[in-house]
């Protein structure tokens with residue numbers, strides 16, 4: 197399906213709402229039926245009808261259809277956060293006694309789920325370096341039911357070979373889940389490589405304005421229907437109609453936002469590559485990335501987040517540098533209109549080997565505006 201068609205036309209039934217160009221926000225918890233027969237029909241077809249907004253809501257449904265189509269997935273569920281997408285997807289696939297293989301250093305709350313919560317239900321996880329398929333083979337046991345991926349991983353941006361891992365998993369009846377938040381479907385389509393479930397923090401690039409927390413789960417009709425009737429309805433972590441509407445608005449500009457963030461980042465990378473103040477850069481499309489070929493194979497765009505290690509390891513010098521950058525905010529998260537830095541020194545002790553790492557997200561400001569700020573402040577570091 198054409199991307200522009202999905203973003204601008206798909207699921208928009210304007211004749212139902214006065215031919216308004218922008219869709220309505222159906223701000224209701226409940227849906228009423230004129231007859232018992234129609235009510236009965238809706239109850240029997242809960243996944244496709246409107247009964248109660250914890251299950252379905254027309255504004256949210258419109259977003260789900262667009263997200264599924266962008267992904268090339270049969271179906272999608274929107275949830276109230278990326279963390280909820282992880283929890284619903286992972287918990288839907290495991291039972292007591294099962295084993296998970298997960299890439300090392302996944303998103304922090306995915307890590308918390310697998311190290312703190314799932315062990316209480318006798319589900320145990322082995323964390324591996326996901327850059328080599330041999331590590332998956334070594335970690336595999338007859339109890340392995342799920343492989344959890346994040347390509348690239350936040351902070352250090354290692355990739356996993358999705359086609360190889362999908363083939364490995366299919367042969368053994370293992371379900372594969374990937375956190376594809378960094379790429380979005382516009383840059384990487386894991387389902388095309390054979391991955392089963394794609395989850396997102398839609399808070400990041402998809403919404404892109406730092407004003408909504410949201411998550412998405414994209415997969416086959418079978419898997420999504422199963423999650424809907426079990427984890428989704430029970431955990432109740434829905435996306436509110438108002439937030440779904442804001443996300444629908446955000447989707448209109450997704451392609452140009454990603455293009456700007458990617459193009460700016462490539463320019464900034466060229467500058468940082470030459471800077472004598474930088475010790476190391478982690479970025480999938482960096483020319484020194486040993487996985488550069490794989491990045492080009494799997495990713496259609498470079499995207500806008502990377503990490504640098506400064507040569508200067510002095511905590512107070514790093515703090516001063518971060519404070520003096522005027523066109524970057526110091527914050528968690530990423531994917532919005534605004535450029536951000538996340539200094540590792542906020543999370544570790546002064547003598548930590550990673551103290552000099554800073555994660556950068558490049559937003560939608562003019563490239564020169566960002567570059568000038570970096571240049572001015574790196575020179576005095």
Ligand SMILES: *Cc1c(COP(=O)(O)O)cnc(C)c1O
Nearest residue numbers: 277278279303375377397399410
């Ligand atoms: C932010 C983030 C999440 C969690 O998403 P929330 O919407 O904050 O719950 C998951 N994965 C990655 C890679 C993220 O950056």
